[in-house]
Amino acid sequence: MVGANILLVDTCKTYFENAAKAFSEIGIQATLRFAKNDIEAWSMLKGDDKLLPIPKIMLIDINAEGLNGIDLINKIRLDFELKSILIFVVSDVNNSENKRAALNLNIAGYMHKPFEKGEMIDFFSTLNDYWNSIEFSS
Amino acid sequence: MIQKLVNILLVEDDEVDVMNVKRAFSKNNIKNELFVAGNGVEALDMLRTSIVPLPRIIILDINMPKMNGIEFLKNLRDDENLKNISVFVMTTSNEDSDKINAYNLNVAGYILKPLSFEKFITSVATLKNFWSLCEM
Amino acid sequence: MEESAKSCQEELSALKKEYEDFVYIVSHDIKTPMRAISNITTWIEDDLGPDAGADILNNFTLLKNRVGRLENMLNALLELSRVNRTEMELYEVNFPKMVEECIASLDNGVNVKFHVNYNLSNENCITLGKKLNKVVFNLLDNAVRFHDKEIKNVFVDVRENESDYEIKISDDGPGIAEEVRNKIFAIFYTVNSKDVLDSTGAGLTISSKIVEMVGGKIYYTPGINNGSIFQINWPKIISLKN
Numbered sequence: 001m002v003g004a005n006i007l008l009v010d011t012c013k014t015y016f017e018n019a020a021k022a023f024s025e026i027g028i029q030a031t032l033r034f035a036k037n038d039i040e041a042w043s044m045l046k047g048d049d050k051l052l053p054i055p056k057i058m059l060i061d062i063n064a065e066g067l068n069g070i071d072l073i074n075k076i077r078l079d080f081e082l083k084s085i086l087i088f089v090v091s092d093v094n095n096s097e098n099k100r101a102a103l104n105l106n107i108a109g110y111m112h113k114p115f116e117k118g119e120m121i122d123f124f125s126t127l128n129d130y131w132n133s134i135e136f137s138s
Numbered sequence: 139m140i141q142k143l144v145n146i147l148l149v150e151d152d153e154v155d156v157m158n159v160k161r162a163f164s165k166n167n168i169k170n171e172l173f174v175a176g177n178g179v180e181a182l183d184m185l186r187t188s189i190v191p192l193p194r195i196i197i198l199d200i201n202m203p204k205m206n207g208i209e210f211l212k213n214l215r216d217d218e219n220l221k222n223i224s225v226f227v228m229t230t231s232n233e234d235s236d237k238i239n240a241y242n243l244n245v246a247g248y249i250l251k252p253l254s255f256e257k258f259i260t261s262v263a264t265l266k267n268f269w270s271l272c273e274m
Numbered sequence: 275m276e277e278s279a280k281s282c283q284e285e286l287s288a289l290k291k292e293y294e295d296f297v298y299i300v301s302h303d304i305k306t307p308m309r310a311i312s313n314i315t316t317w318i319e320d321d322l323g324p325d326a327g328a329d330i331l332n333n334f335t336l337l338k339n340r341v342g343r344l345e346n347m348l349n350a351l352l353e354l355s356r357v358n359r360t361e362m363e364l365y366e367v368n369f370p371k372m373v374e375e376c377i378a379s380l381d382n383g384v385n386v387k388f389h390v391n392y393n394l395s396n397e398n399c400i401t402l403g404k405k406l407n408k409v410v411f412n413l414l415d416n417a418v419r420f421h422d423k424e425i426k427n428v429f430v431d432v433r434e435n436e437s438d439y440e441i442k443i444s445d446d447g448p449g450i451a452e453e454v455r456n457k458i459f460a461i462f463y464t465v466n467s468k469d470v471l472d473s474t475g476a477g478l479t480i481s482s483k484i485v486e487m488v489g490g491k492i493y494y495t496p497g498i499n500n501g502s503i504f505q506i507n508w509p510k511i512i513s514l515k516n
């Protein structure tokens with residue numbers, strides 16, 4: 001995880017800041033990056049603001065207003081260079097249509113979005129343990 | 139998704155490795171029903187004929203006779219009714235080509251089988267915790 | 275003439291294929307039964323329970339330890355064979371950050387004082403980051419692992435030269451006896467018996483293969499108070515030989 005980028009796509013900058021705090025508190029060695037919508041995310045994956053190394057993990061809030069998460073995942077899956085990214089979808093609302101669409105795009109997990117600090121620490125600790133237990137291609 | 143007791147299909151040809159998963163599940167108090175297929179052909183058959191009921195996830199070995207894990211994944215992703223199933227690779231293969239192929243076919247994780255059983259119990263515990271975050 | 279060049283080429287690719295297949299067999303087909311031995315041992319131990327008797331339990335521990343060694347050796351062989359095939363991305367590395375991360379990931383860094391010194395006009399460089407990281411980590415790990423004193427001092431010195439970086443990792447540990455210095459880069463060689471200090475003896479072999487691949491140099495010199503100094507010259511511009 002050292003030197004790796006993890007891209008968080010969420011309309012709320014404060015949420016990113018809280019997540020980044022949780023990352024550092026847990027000691028996650030990857031760098032959390034932020035995109036406020038699908039367009040900005042795409043530019044960080046493929047466009048002028050391309051992140052290097054390319055993130056192997058993304059966290060996306062697909063039901064946030066003003067963010068077309070499904071469209072973004074779809075584009076990622078169709079792109080040769082990006083299609084292998086491990087995508088974790090978080091959401092705090094029930095939208096079964098989006099959920100089905102996301103699962104059909106082979107996301108790695110559809111999860112309830114944590115907000116409160118302790119809840120966030122638990123959530124990212126569990127995810128971090130999982131990320132550390134799996135292999136990534138080099 | 140573990141709460142809803144997802145059915146788990148283990149695709150694995152080695153008898154000891156099957157026993158290993160069963161034992162690690164029981165050590166971790168995982169109560170989900172476990173189905174076993176010895177290769178990709180058998181696994182596809184069990185999924186298509188609904189021997190493994192919904193909802194379901196797959197734990198997949200790579201090196202198997204008849205149809206190996208990567209070939210199985212290709213078939214799975216090409217099948218409209220099966221393509222959305224979450225797949226976790228569990229293998230000895232540390233080859234980069236296997237990892238790349240598996241992630242290109244969008245597995246949710248690629249786990250190396252550790253040598254020691256104690257470590258394997260820990261891997262399975264981590265997997266269980268991750269599953270408990272996920273909704274199906 | 276052209277014919278023979280072509281057949282040479284064919285022979286070379288056949289050999290390469292054979293080699294890759296061999297590596298794959300080692301990695302998978304041998305590991306599966308090896309893992310079965312280890313697992314079944316644990317099950318029997320588990321099923322016998324704690325009353326099995328000290329001798330039996332001790333033998334189980336030995337058996338698992340030796341299978342563990344076998345696995346470490348296989349993994350080291352695999353890693354060595356993959357040095358110029360995997361983790362070949364060039365990216366920007368920040369020297370102080372990289373060293374700091376290596377130190378943080380040591381699992382044996384208690385009672386160790388790290389003295390780090392940089393002489394760099396630019397802290398960042400674009401290089402094979404994972405490879406550099408591996409070499410620095412291996413040398414730091416060795417410096418700590420084989421140290422014989424209660425309080426351990428480990429020194430890291432990075433200097434930027436015109437065409438390379440000179441990285442010196444030294445310690446005030448026991449050093450390496452003169453008569454075995456030419457063996458330390460050989461695979462599976464360990465200065466101590468593996469029963470005294472369980473290590474695979476592959477770290478320096480892998481490190482030196484990496485350094486050789488990037489066109490750099492690695493060498494050992496005895497340090498002050500008999501400690502060790504490992505010096506790496508890591509080129510700024512990496513030209514990969516095939």
